Amino acid sequence: MHSFFVSPQAMSGQSFMLDPKDASHVSGPLRLVVGDRILVNDGSGQRALCELTKVDKKQVRVAVTERLVVPTKGFTVTLFQGLIKGSRMDLVIEKATELGVDAIVPISTERTVVKGDSTKFGKKVERWQRLAEEAAKQSRRADIPVIRPVMTLALACGAQSDLGLDKIIVPWEEESVSGEPMAPPLFAGSADIGLFIGPEGGFAEQEIDLLKDAGATTVSLGPTILRAETAAITSLALVMSHATAARAV
Amino acid sequence: MHSFFVSPQAMSGQSFMLDPKDASHVSGPLRLVVGDRILVNDGSGQRALCELTKVDKKQVRVAVTERLVVPTKGFTVTLFQGLIKGSRMDLVIEKATELGVDAIVPISTERTVVKGDSTKFGKKVERWQRLAEEAAKQSRRADIPVIRPVMTLALACGAQSDLGLDKIIVPWEEESVSGEPMAPPLFAGSADIGLFIGPEGGFAEQEIDLLKDAGATTVSLGPTILRAETAAITSLALVMSHATAARAV
Known part of the structure; x- marks a missing residue:
């Protein structure tokens, strides 16, 4: 079944229009017709099964058939991703969304090679x-992860208490293979998890110290x-698998 | 440190040549010079730290400084991957190799949309x-995963006992979220694991039955x-994380 997003205001009604850009998609490539059913989400976790009641190129109207309960996973994960080159950053955004990430914060670090000013990054963030x-x-x-503005690692470390993170995980290639394992106990009682990933060259030693602090x-x-x-x-x-397992215990 | 592969015969000596295509890479883009150190692997798990003793465009000679012990993970994982479109299949080959897969068997299934004959697939397998x-x-x-010839799912199911698999895992979107979890106990005592992944449309119900049989x-x-x-x-x-954890218990 196809899935669409509308605003929370629209979703609060029993009948509403889809976004015009979705309307041309519904009537065109998807070839959906009146009576077909779709899933509609408000982007923040509300979901409804809807039936198409009007379909043309410019307008698609739907009626709510059933409001659905979306199971919440019971924790949030924010990915702090060191800026990496074009298509690889796109891949991370796509896959992290599929895997259920809640927010992504692109970060610039000592070894970041992707450069830009706030205008350039502003456009990139919109695209992401x-x-x-x-x-x-x-x-x-049922929801869309939020892509936050690019910030420096130092700023992200400072912001993490504002963000309310209660567990911060940093994969690090110099950590011993026999060191702390990624396993469910690490996530017991954690509600808001931050995962920090370095750019192509990894984090510098002093950045690891900053993160540990x-x-x-x-x-x-x-x-x-x-x-x-x-x-x-x-x-x-x-992280998703272990944090889920930690809550199931 | 840069890493290269040579044949097991070459690696058995104390001093040997790198492959000519690597020689131009070493003297060209990598700008390595006599005295620099590299890692050399024989593709089946032997590894040595070597010093460059001769570098020109056509020939690079190295001398073994130290033979290294490569920790073996104590289990094997074979990925049976439903054929998917070009760049996405390439992505799976690249990432599965990074993650330590031992062999990849491309499989054709009921919902495979990528078509070809044995000649076309032969060339693809060489490329992969x-x-x-x-x-x-x-x-x-230290080793290179083997990409096996494309086979049908039915043939792969028949071949799995010849391959000596003692654990077969199939992620399936219709499996209940509260069903059998992927966790270390599932892999206790397993030495040769097979992981079956469907193509874009997933496995058909009767294919799941075949796999369960x-x-x-x-x-x-x-x-x-x-x-x-x-x-x-x-x-x-x-699978890698849990199978490693299962052996550490």
């Missing part, structure tokens, strides 16, 4: 937000060297 | 093997819908 919305639809998520736990992702985007995707999958 | 070699160098693996355990990857390549990468990361 659209990518996240597309990936959220694709994976039938902010309360971070460094973990090993195993004996092989992972590219930055692989580290992001796989450690996010592990 | 080269991609795996590149990714193995990049992640400093072959002894497979179906698992859930969580509440969101993952693309085929995301399912492959993240479930492989989970």
Whole structure:
């Protein structure tokens, strides 16, 4: 079943219009007709099963058939991602959204090679937000992760207490393979988890110190060297799995 | 430190030449000179720290400084990957290699949309093997995963006892989120693990039955819908992590 997003105001009614850009998609490539059913989400976790009551190129109206209860996972994960090159950053945004990340904060670090000013990054953040919305639809998520403005690692370390994080995880290639394992006990009682991933060259030693001062736990992702985007995707999958398991105990 | 592969015969000597295509890379883009050190692997798990003793465009000679002990993970993982479209299949080969997969078997299934004959697939398999070699160098693996010829799912199910698999895992989107969890106990005592991932449309119901008849355990990857390549990468990361944890107990 296809999935769409509308505003929370629209969702509060029993009948409402889809966004015009979705209307042309519904009547065009998707070839949906009156009577077909779709999932509609308000982007913040509300979801409804809806029936199409009017379909043309410019307007698609739907009626709510059933409001659905979306299970919440009971914790949040924010990914602090060192800026990496174009398509690899896109891959991280897409995959992290599929995996259920709640927010992504792009960070600039000592070894970041991707450069730009606030204007350039502002446009990039808008683009990443659209990518996240597309990936959220694709994976039938009821909400859309928020892509926050680019900030420095130092600022992110300072902001983490404002963000209310109660567990910070940093995969680090120099952490011993026999060191602290990523396992459910690490996440027992954690409600708001931050995952910090370095850029292509990893974090510098003093950046690891900064993160540790902010309360971070460094973990090993195993004996092989992972590219930055692989580290992001796989450690996010592990965090999601372990944090879920920790709450099931 | 840069990492290269040579044949096991070459590695048995105290001094040997690198492959000519690596020689131009060493003297060219990498700008290495006599006295620099590199890692050399024989592709099947032997590794040595070597010093460059001769460097020109056509020939690079090295001398073994120290033979290294490569920790073995104590289990093998074979990924049976439903054929998916071009760049996404490449992504799976690259990331699975980084994560430490031992072999990849591309499989055709009921919902496979990628078509081809044995000639076309033969060339693709050669290309995937080269991609795996590149990714193995990049992640400093001591061995290169083997990409096997494309086979049907039915044949793969029949071949799994010949391959000596003692645990077969199949992520399946219709498995209940509260069903069998991917966790270390699932892998206790397993030495040779097979992971089956469907193509874009997933496995058909009767294919799941076929896999279950072959002894497979179906698992859930969580509440969101993952693309085929995301399912492959993240479930492989989970298998690696849990199978390692199961052996550490």
